[in-house]
Amino acid sequence: xxxxxxxxxxxxxxxxxxxxxxxxxxxxxxxxxxxxxxxxxxxxxxxxxxxxxxxxxxxxxxxxxxxxxxxxxxxxxxxxxxxxxxxxxxxxxxxxxxxxxxxxxxxxxxxxxxxxxxxxxxxxxxxxxxxxxxxxxxxxxxxxxxxxxxxxxxxxxxxxxxxxxxxxxxxxxxxxxxxxxxxxxxxxxxxxxxxxxxxxxxxxxxxxxxxxxxxxxxxxxxxxxxxxxxxxxxxxxxxxxxxxxxxxxxxxxx
Numbered sequence: 424x425x426x427x428x429x430x431x432x433x434x435x436x437x438x439x440x441x442x443x444x445x446x447x448x449x450x451x452x453x454x455x456x457x458x459x460x461x462x463x464x465x466x467x468x469x470x471x472x473x474x475x476x477x478x479x480x481x482x483x484x485x486x487x488x489x490x491x492x493x494x495x496x497x498x499x500x501x502x503x504x505x506x507x508x509x510x511x512x513x514x515x516x517x518x519x520x521x522x523x524x525x526x527x528x529x530x531x532x533x534x535x536x537x538x539x540x541x542x543x544x545x546x547x548x549x550x551x552x553x554x555x556x557x558x559x560x561x562x563x564x565x566x567x568x569x570x571x572x573x574x575x576x577x578x579x580x581x582x583x584x585x586x587x588x589x590x591x592x593x594x595x596x597x598x599x600x601x602x603x604x605x606x607x608x609x610x611x612x613x614x615x616x617x618x619x620x621x622x623x624x625x626x627x628x629x630x631x632x633x634x635x636x637x638x639x640x641x642x643x644x645x646x647x648x649x650x651x652x653x654x655x656x657x658x659x660x661x662x663x664x665x666x667x668x669x670x671x672x673x674x675x676x677x
Contacts, residue, residue, distance in 0.1 A: 460487075462537070465502070549569075557569065
């Protein structure tokens with residue numbers, strides 16, 4: 424009889440433990456976090472393409488479900504993301520910021536360029552003291568990494584524009600008619616040049632970060648680990664290794 428009671432007690436304790444673990448595993452309403460969803464396209468025509476309003480919303484909704492966010496308010500607008508003064512042209516973004524302050528919640532976007540393509544503008548948004556979460560980058564990416572990605576994107580666009588303009592001018596001087604099928608090999612070389620320009624832009628933008636770590640006495644392996652920990656991807660969107668850091672340093676030195 425005593426043995427039976429002891430076993431029964433143990434079973435009861437086990438059941439209670441299982442219930443407690445299940446409750447902890449499933450977020451309750453009190454544990455969910457409010458957020459503001461912000462959606463932007465530059466032109467009405469963009470809404471029909473891959474990164475349109477509906478695609479952005481689906482991305483944010485999927486992210487919110489996985490991270491325990493509840494979108495309290497959706498804000499969308501059709502406006503350019505260019506220019507450091509873009510906030511004055513984007514009343515809906517200002518509305519999203521105001522709502523986020525009231526709710527004490529972050530603003531979630533699908534991709535960083537939905538906020539802006541201008542690094543100065545991104546920096547300005549950070550001074551608004553409203554946290555931003557980029558679904559594509561993850562919930563744990565800090566402002567340092569957001570600023571880094573903005574700088575990388577801006578430098579990459581500028582370098583590609585310069586290289587493309589120079590290449591087109593060189594073709595015109597040679598008398599090449601663009602759009603001609605005979606120009607296909609030249610166009611392919613231009614594509615390869617554009618990819619190299621992107622890689623160069625990424626290397627030049629990332630170099631100051633790596634140099635700062637070097638000044639702290641960190642080895643290339645430790646630098647790679649730190650970049651991975653911060654969520655910074657390589658040019659090919661992979662993980663950093665000691666060899667990756669070394670290759671980037673060689674690329675910027677050449």
